[in-house]
Amino acid sequence: MNTNMEKPYVVGIDIGGTNTVFGIVDARGTVIASSSIKTGAYTEVETYVDEVCKNLLPLLEANGGKDKIKGIGVGAPNGNYYTGTIEFAPNLPWKGVIPLAALFEERLGIPTALTNDANAAAIGEMTYGAARGMKDFIMITLGTGVGSGIVINGQLVYGHDGFAGELGHVIVRRENGRVCGCGRKGCLETYCSATGVARTAREFLTARTEPSLLRSIPAENITSKDVYDAAVKGDKLAQDIFNFTGTILGEALADAIAFSSPEAIVLFGGLAKSGDYIFKPIQESIDKNVLNIYKGKTKLLMSELKDADAAVLGASALGWELK
Template identity: 65%
Template structure:
């Protein structure tokens, strides 16, 4: 029986995930491959085509596929290009949407990975039925997608919404990737949490489970495990991180007045350890007209599925436009 299906592709620095998705957000089939296995993007697309062709044939053939959506670092929605992505092997401007369109013969749309996650959350996750949300992805970096009046905010050049690179501590911690000081990503990412823990261990003398590790062994998982075991210093790391993030979210709320802010990614596994300070410091830094109006929520999408679902949401946009 004929059905409407879309392809969702998430291109990460290490892995590329892909899947066939139906209108209800069910992933019919999926797979993954190494992003950087090929020095040329054309070779990457050839391998991707080989993997996806098998999934598409099993789902009823190419006639069932209404479009392809792609989330990728530095993906430009307007041009369909990946532009100067620092964590991909192919440098410069890559016309990825056009290349995929030519290879598969169906319309293709591209955006950055955090925007794709926001689209997925609005179509399939915690933000269903909402038209004004901010999605914050808390992983190795801090990504964001802003949806206002039901539309993704892309800006005039396709790159709007880089909230992770907003300066939240003027003159603060150096971000080695950008050379900027005091950006949100420097504090609220998994890397930022690790750096905070190392700073606390250096500056303080209190006992901590973290002291049994060498500096290079400390990471976000080690800190999480220590915090769950009741370690005060590790819990203070989350309190500090939550304060920084909550203050930043207050600024973002006063910018776009969203119905909800959705937090997604590895750091959300800390639950109330991160959510309580985030909520406290967001609310205390809001004007009264904004207070107690914004839902602060964790994503309802499985982390392993969110990227594919979000990217597939772009394909449904193609059909509706």
């Protein structure tokens, strides 16, 4: 991390489909000021950038001005680190290829780097969290989808085009695989995201007859949090949903271990907070499926980034690397 006293801060901007959160972060990973706007309220990207800057500039002024900022890091869906562009993001209001890093650089005069949200989370974990000091680890984000950031020899893997590391779209079920938002069938994220857990719940409730607390909720409204709440109360069907989900994720992670032999796999996101209900079946499935030479070598860890700050911290970590 290249920090100096003249420029003790970085800015992190996390662009989600609903909200954009941004903040100023110091070298210890403390978010010293933050704010947010609604992403979807701006159909023109220029207006959106203006609005972020309008809200960010007072925060900068209150903390020593733009001269104190080493760089800006942006985490965004379909963000390409090499080009600083967001490319064909399905959940954002702007279509096509958007030169977002350049727009912020021009507007603020501060060097700006951009990558996708899961890669940003991985860099954040390596800079401030559970992967500090690790040179080989895989970050798995379990949210609306399944994202991943893969670090090998201390470097995030971007691939030749900037889009490497999409473990959420490895195909885990070829027979009757679930349809994925990407247009293919059987992707990991259709089973192991928060959305995937809700899909499993609906399938289980239809296929099975035993009583369950989940039957009192309209099927289309069930969330992964509902499944967790039921599991904690001893609901067998809910616990089986976690076992099913963890088993599939563990199989995919056993394959991932085979290609990069990571020191750890770090799980991040709401679903990861289900504790043993999800960690236990994942660990058992990894142990059962991993190649012998890797057995017992890769730790399964929970992210150490504070939820409220995680997105901003992850994005901000990119800022330290800018010259």
